[in-house]
Amino acid sequence: MLPNINNKLNISLCGMMGSGKSAIGKILANKLDYNFIDVDKMIEIDARKTIKKIFEEDGEKYFRDLEEKITINILENKETIISLGGGAIINKKIRNSIKKNSYNIYLSVDVDILTKRLQNSKTRPLLYKKDLKKELINLISIREKFYRKADLVIKNEKNIIETTENIIKKLIN
Numbered sequence: 001m002l003p004n005i006n007n008k009l010n011i012s013l014c015g016m017m018g019s020g021k022s023a024i025g026k027i028l029a030n031k032l033d034y035n036f037i038d039v040d041k042m043i044e045i046d047a048r049k050t051i052k053k054i055f056e057e058d059g060e061k062y063f064r065d066l067e068e069k070i071t072i073n074i075l076e077n078k079e080t081i082i083s084l085g086g087g088a089i090i091n092k093k094i095r096n097s098i099k100k101n102s103y104n105i106y107l108s109v110d111v112d113i114l115t116k117r118l119q120n121s122k123t124r125p126l127l128y129k130k131d132l133k134k135e136l137i138n139l140i141s142i143r144e145k146f147y148r149k150a151d152l153v154i155k156n157e158k159n160i161i162e163t164t165e166n167i168i169k170k171l172i173n
Contacts, residue, residue, distance in 0.1 A: 010034075010075065011171075012082040012098050014089050014147055015107035016140060018114045020156045020163065021083040024107065027164045029081040032171075038083040039071050046070060068093055075101040087139070089146040105167060106150035111136050113157050 011028065013021040022038050029036035040051055043066055047054050054063045064087075071088050074080070075097045082102065088094045098104050115133045147153075152170055156163045 009078045010080045010082055010102040012075065012084055012102040012104045013107060014084045014098075014104055014150060015086065015156075016109060016114055016136065016143070017086040019086075019107040019109045020160055021086075021107055023160050024156065024164050024167070025081045025083040027160065028167060031164065031168060032081070033079075035077065035080040036083070037074050037077070037080055039067065039074060039085050039088065040083070042070050042074065043067055043085070064091065067091070072097045087143065089143055095146060095149075103152070103171075104150040105152045105154060106147040107156040107163070108147070108153055109156055111140060 011032075011034070013025050013028075015021055022040075025038065026036050028034070043054070043063070044050055047058075047066060049057070051063065054066070067085055067088055068091050071084065071091075071094050074082055075094075084094075084098070089098075111133060114136050152167070154163060154167055154170075
């Protein structure tokens with residue numbers, strides 16, 4: 001069952017960390033018989049270390065350069081659900097590649113729900129040892145204008161199965 005995605009090659013999922021991009025992406029790929037790629041996992045494989053270690057040892061700029069190269073390469077695939085990194089959307093080259101090569105879906109989640117989901121995370125370098133809610137509000141304020149330009153905006157605040165079914169309904173119609 002191929003969705004109606006305006007002749008785009010892929011479906012990309014954008015949103016904040018904790019918004020459910022990877023979980024929903026896997027389910028969506030399974031239901032649509034697409035491949036699934038998590039960009040953050042591909043970055044870790046390429047760098048042979050965790051994103052947290054990349055930030056600690058090489059810095060955010062190195063991470064963002066690697067993210068750009070890997071994301072743009074992945075976006076050239078076909079019939080793939082792509083879970084983008086939360087901050088990938090701030091990169092203009094990545095945004096252009098998303099627009100050209102994928103039907104982009106923004107998984108929108110209220111900051112209080114994100115805070116609850118991420119409160120025990122120790123693997124997210126932009127949040128580690130910081131005031132979680134304050135940092136999330138700051139990141140959302142920077143990224144939201146880009147997220148909102150997605151082809152489809154979906155709330156993912158309750159059940160990922162419901163959210164996925166909602167996405168599929170919108171893609172098929």
